[in-house]
Amino acid sequence: MPKEQGQKMVAQNKKARHDYHIEDTWEAGLVLMGTEVKSLRMGRASLMDGFAEVDNGEVWLLGVHIPEYTQGTWTNHSARRRRKLLLNRSEIAKIERKITDKGYTIVPLALYFKDGRAKVEIGLARGKKAYDKRHSLAERQANREKEQAVQRRLKGYQD
Known part of the structure; x- marks a missing residue:
């Protein structure tokens, strides 16, 4: 089977650019379960209430809704579970330094597949x-x- 190439958009958070000043962006990988990947490949996700936080040197994505896979069994995932983001240690340190400033948050801007791997674009944002x-x-x-x-x-x- 040929390897997947290119970029396939799954979900975008258009309201984030309206509600926040986006100062910096990063592309991060996601740690997902199998049923989450299948649900994303069907194009089903919502970033509206999503945000990220740094906890013990790791970045976690919270509030993103990936609905349960319709053909999944007892192995299905919960729709709004915490998902770990994969970033370099230097990027995490930079993000952690910036969000200690008052008024900054990390918001997901887009969720997509890049060369077959699930990626999320996160942005350092200040509310408007x-x-x-x-x-x-x-x-x-x-x-x-x-x-x-x-x-x-x-x-x-x-x-």
Whole structure:
């Protein structure tokens, strides 16, 4: 059987980029059970309530919902169990130093398969205030209008 290549997206946390300022990102492997992998290959997962924490030099992913495998038996996993993330010791130390600052958290941004292995993209995040969210939306709208004006100008329309 040929080896799997490329990247297959399973789940994305789009709300995280809206609710947080993402300052740094890392790609981490996941320690999963067999039924979790099968459930992920079916494209079933939710990162909405997920977060990560550092505990005794290890990073753990909590609150991520991977539903039970439908054809699983008594060996099935619990849907919201703690999952260990695989990172280098230097990366864990860097993350641990940064989250000791007040207001930082680690949020999962994406869950995907890369060359057949389950990976999660985690980000060091600081929460946004309501006015920051409004500012981000206004900035995105202004950029969109600017691009549309440039396109109209290139097509020869008068403003």
